[in-house]
Amino acid sequence: MTSPRDSVPGRSGAGGQAPPPEPLGAGPGLRGLNRAPQAQAQPRSPPAPAPTRRPPRLARRRLGAGPAQCPACGGHVGRADQSARDSGLSTAGWASAGQLASAESARRALRTGHGARGPAGSRGFRLRPLSPLDVPAAAARGPARDGAGARKRHPGGHRCGPEQGNAVIIKPSEVSENTAKLLAKLLPQYLDQDLYAVVNGGVEETTELLKQRFDHILYTGNTTVGKIVMQAAAKHLTPVTLELGGKSPCFVDRDCDLDVACRRIAWGKFMNCGQTCIAPDYVLCEPSLQDQIVRKVQEAVKEFYGENVKESPDYERIVNLRHFKRIQSLLEGQKIAFGGEMDEATRYIAPTVLTDVDPDTKVMQEEIFGPILPIVPVKNADEAIQFINEREKPLAFYVFSHNSKLIKRMIDGTSSGGVTGNDVIMHFMLSSLPFGGVGSSGMGAYHGKHSFDTFSHQRPCLLKTLKREGANQLRYPPNSQSKVDWAKFFLLKRFNKGKLGLLLLTLLGILAAVLIKALWTLAWSSRVLNLTATVQSRAGL
Structure with missing residues (x-):
């Protein structure tokens, strides 16, 4: 994956003047969160009475526009100030004035969420997900949403950062042009551009962006670019979370319901025309099951997309011509069981199943990321485990079997980012489970609370x-x-x-406590007796 190369329509109105920002409450579900109007110079008036109803959290942050400073970091608690200290980010070369996510917005987002760095250079945590080609909207939205909620506190209870959390810079993929444009259009309508910036651009813009100093970087894409991101992050010792994909195997045991297994495999493989990072990349099975799997996958394709897949409104196309050509080259010299039809004009590639695939061919050397499903015959589960372990660690692994002991043995005998038994992709859907890779398929994990933990710094404090x-x-x-x-x-x-x-x-501690208590009681009783004797003697006098 690289990064968006196409410019996005800007916010500039007639004469190059930017229109006023849309009120925060203009969108659905956000009523009542409009920005408080700026107060004009006038004699000081008595403070307004406290509202009877506590405003929402985001509204409370926006309404606090005073010049108060954080005692720990020195930053302004109110909205980011135009005169706040510059973060040192060069805006040249990676964002044009016409872009919706302007370089100025990104520059301001690199400060603390409340507008300025502290005396020690402390900053709010920042998350910058580089969106993938596969399901880009979900991938960009999830980490940004979960990471933005992570917070840091300073002594005294003041919480620094946007929404007292993380500032976010989102860099969508230029391959998913429409999604990138939509993100750049919608986010500024509902979120503060100073804190949540969308940066669109190509390789040059991404390279310049990676030179900046972030507190955390999340990248989703291929392994080659992941190494580049990690190398750039190493300059500032910036922690990274990498979700890189790979060839996710699927083992089908003879002791399973083939109808259900093949329907689920076909759904996961041909969803989004195979362009998902955790799609089943290839199938491992015994030779006797190969023809049955081909037939049942073909039946599932007809069930999902009808007799004419090309006319189905539910079947997508390859994202661009370059990827179309790449996938087309993977079919050279392969035995096609069914499918294989292509239309370069519309970038259509039919659901395709390959049989008797040689592990040394090109289709087994790289992530397919398309609607091609190779079937590799293996003798048994042990040979399947050996086959998987001889290759790079995958992002996902799928096992279909009624034998729970076999599933456990295959899980214990392999290493992968995640595992789903008797289904595909579903472990990704559960926010309660961490999602991430291992080895060449990535590092770190996110989703739900795991995203919050990933984008938070656990700072030990002892008073x-x-x-x-x-x-x-x-x-x-x-x-x-x-x-x-x-x-x-x-x-x-x-x-x-x-x-x-x-x-x-x-x-020993209990005995010491009892002894101390007894001595204290004895001393107190002696004092009381002495006081009583003194009082009595005085009374006698």
């Missing part, structure tokens, strides 16, 4: 009292053997007997 200094004498010099012995005691070196040692230490 102690300045009292009870006597307890700290053991760590202060000068050192002595007595101090060492006490240190060993408290570190359970002498009583390090597992649970028994902890039990003895607990009993």
Whole structure:
């Protein structure tokens, strides 16, 4: 994957003047969140009474437009100021004035969410997903949404960052031109461009963007570009999350319902014309099952798309001519069981199944990313495991069998980003499961809470009292053997007997507490008795 090369219609109106931003509450479901109007210079008036109803969180952030500063980072708590300290991002060469996501917006988004860097250069966390070709809208929206919610707090409760969270720069793929344009058009209508910027452009723009200093980068695409992204991130030691794809195998056991298995495989493989990163890339099965799988996959294709697949409104096309040519070349010298029809003018490639595929051919050397399903015969599950392990680790792995022990054995014997048993793609749909690759298929994971954790910095904080200094004498010099012995005691070196040692230490603590309580009670009783005797003696006088 590279990055969008086509320019996007700008926001500039007549005479090159940008129109005023659309109110935040103009979109559906966002009523009541309009930007507060700027107050004009006038004598100070008494503060308005507190509202009876607490405004939504986003509205609270927008309504706070005062010049107050964060005591920890020095940044403005209100809206980003035009005069805030420049982040150092060069705007030349990667965003034109006509783009909806302007370079100025991206530059401001590289500051903290509240507009300025702190004295130590602290910044709000930033997520920049580079969207993939496959299902680009979902891939761009999910990480950006989940990552933007991750927050950081400063002492005193002030939360720094957009919506007290992460600023986001989204770089869609230029291959998915329509999706990139739609994102650039819609996001500024509902989100602050200073904090949520969409940058469109090609390789040159992406290269310039990668020179900037981010707090986190998420990239979805192919392995080659993933290495480039990681190399650029290494310059600033920026952590990255890479979702890179690969050849996701699918093993079909003879002990399974072939009708159901082939229907699900056909659905996952030919969805979006095969252009999804976790589509089943090839099928492993025993030679005796090959013809049955071909027949049942063909029946499923007719069920989904009808007799004339080309006329079906549910069957997509290859995204561009370059990918069409690439997929076309994969069929050279292959045995086509069914399908194979193509139309270059419309970039149509029919659902195609290949049989008796040689593992050394081109179609088995790269991710297909198209509607071609090779079938590779193997003797048994053990040979399938060996076949998978001899290749790069895939992003997904699918097993179809009634034998749960076999499924577990294949999961334990292989390594992949994710696994689904008796189905395909569905592990991606569950936000409760982490999604990501391993090895050449990527690193890191996101989705749901896992996205929040990925785009958050776990900052340990310990607040102690300045009292009870006597307890700290053991760590202060000068050192002595007595101090060492006490240190060993408290570190359970002498009583390090597992649970028994902890039990003895607990009993010792309880005994010490009881003894201290008894001494305190005795001292208090003695004091009371002395006071009573004194009072009585005075009364006698």
